[in-house]
Amino acid sequence: MELPIKISQQSREPIYHQIENQIKALIASGQLQTGSPLPSIRALSKDLEVSVITTRRAYQDLEYQGFIQTLQGKGTFVADINPALKQEMKHDSVSQALSQAIDTAVQHNYSKKQIKELFQSLLDSRGDL
Structure with missing residues (x-):
């Protein structure tokens, strides 16, 4: 699954934050529903042409904030959001x-x-x- 995320190298906003905000927007708009699978960190890093560390940071922040959840051996999914x-x-x-x-x-x-x-x-x- 490819996410419609666009990275701006000219932005002052850190890349991990751009990824985070765009995934939140996709969830808020309903484009990503509760339970929808997200690409692996490696796959998203490759699609966006950014480092795995950058993508991992975005996913970790999203998980900490309760927007996504990772299930060991199954993948990362959109969490149930209020x-x-x-x-x-x-x-x-x-x-x-x-x-x-x-x-x-x-x-x-x-x-x-x-x-x-x-x-x-x-x-x-x-x-x-």
Whole structure:
């Protein structure tokens, strides 16, 4: 199973944290259901072209936080997550993405008004909302 995870080498965020956050987002959105198997640490490391140590760190953090569970000899699976926690994760994920977008706009000297207009324009152009 290949996870739709994208690593940004330009990001200041550590790679293990990028992996962790994207797996949390996949769980929160329902793309990864309770009990879904995750790729092995080695397989995910190979897919993402990152070190096994980096992937292991992400998995260890996710397991410690209760998002995944490893069953000896069987593999790693999505844990049963409280629905309220899933909602909080979704909110945090969207907030973080929007915050990064705002930071980028500010770096390009956009005014608050320009950011709002751009956001509204992009939102209006989405036919699926």
